[in-house]
Amino acid sequence: MRLTTSLFAAVAAATLSGALALRPHPAAAQATIAIDGSSTVFPITEAVAEEFQRTNRNVRVTVGISGTGGGFKKFCRGETQIQDASRPILQAEMEECRRAGIRYVELPIAFDAVTVVVSPRNRFVECLTVAELRRIWEPAAQGRITNWNQVRPGFPDARLSLYGAGADSGTFDYFTEAVVGRAKASRGDYTASEDDNVLVQGVARDPNALGYIPFAYVAAHARDLKTVAIDGGRGCVQPSAETVLNGTYAPLSRPLFLYVNLQALERPEVRRFVEFYLSPAGRDLIREVRYVPLPEQAYEIGLRRVRERIAGTGYGGRAEVAMPIAEVLQHEPRE
Structure with missing residues (x-):
């Protein structure tokens, strides 16, 4: 009887040990980056997300299409970490984010x-x-x-x-x-x-x-x-x-943007994703989906904003039209 009890206890312990071994370690759990917004920017972000996940298999990147305005509603409620935008953030959206305590880094990424x-x-x-x-x-x-x-x-x-x-x-x-x-x-x-x-x-x-x-x-x-x-x-x-x-396709040329939740940048996977987006590999993907990459200087500026956590917008909440690429690079963000 004592032997049977001991054997049962040993089997139970081994089973429990095996179950614990099979259970995923918390550190290996899949992280999620939620992105929404512009259908214009969607092809770029979708391509970047697919390539990023090839080497970051523990990260799941979801990319939605709510339109720039619809996406900002989600972004300013804290439902997404990154916002695709085909125009700068507007004054009403800035106020909405401010009320919710959402600060953001503004990143020009391409021209359309x-x-x-x-x-x-x-x-x-x-x-x-x-x-x-x-x-x-x-x-x-x-x-x-x-x-x-x-x-x-x-x-x-x-x-x-x-x-x-x-x-x-x-x-x-x-x-x-x-x-x-x-x-x-x-x-x-x-x-x-x-x-x-x-x-x-x-x-x-x-x-x-x-x-x-x-x-x-x-x-x-x-x-x-x-x-x-x-x-x-x-x-x-x-x-x-x-x-x-060269600026001759006017007035219908425009810059495209990412807005990144400043607090979310503390998450290593979000920072890695954004840095990958701004890397030469990201630029190759921008060309691949038929958009126009910005000059290299623009991505260097973007990386500095990410690493130094420079928050705000350079456009004051206004829509901008027929803006040449050189001018885009001069818009320093302010909160």
Whole structure:
């Protein structure tokens, strides 16, 4: 009896020991970095996250698409550690973060060209002036500018179908500021979405459609879309890495940003992810998804902000339009 009891105790102890050995050590538990925001920045962040996780298997990076405005709501509630943004943080968002005690590091990461697109079956639109875009998209156009021949004499008498960014999108804020002259000032009778893939599909299947989307989505669907050159006063210019860098694709070139929760930077995995994003490998991924990397100096500035925990924004809560790359580098953050 005593032997049986001793044997049972030994087996139980061995079983318990085995179970403890199989249980993951707390230090090996998977950490999560939550990112949300701009659908424009999403392709870059998704590519960086996938590559980062190859060598950081104990880190899970989730990347959502709520639009820049929707993402800032989550970021300023402390629900995410990193915010993708296709425009600088606005005054109302700064106040929201301040009330919640959320401080952040602002990092310019790339340049984009907001691109006006039509279906490849459209044979008559090659170039539009900014004035013509304003005529199409301004609030007064709602229910009034509904045919192509109202945009320009000589265009066909065909119904104009419009596709564009939703109200929570930074692309919406930027496009309306650049084209109409006031952020969020837009007609409302168009198909709107924060998901740029929805806009791609809508324009691609409608020969009379016109829309605006980030350049990377155009590059990924080159067979399905036709880009429209833009005349900002100096002749018709197509969007490209070259025209973005030399400033001739105006006023629809814009910087893209990451905002990083300052407190979250104390977590080693968050710091490693951000440093990887700003590294030469991150720049390669920016090119791979068809955006325009900033000069090397910009990433050195970004790394200094991360390492020295320099919080705030360099834009004072205002939307900025037609900002050349050199000017982006001069915006020092302030709280």
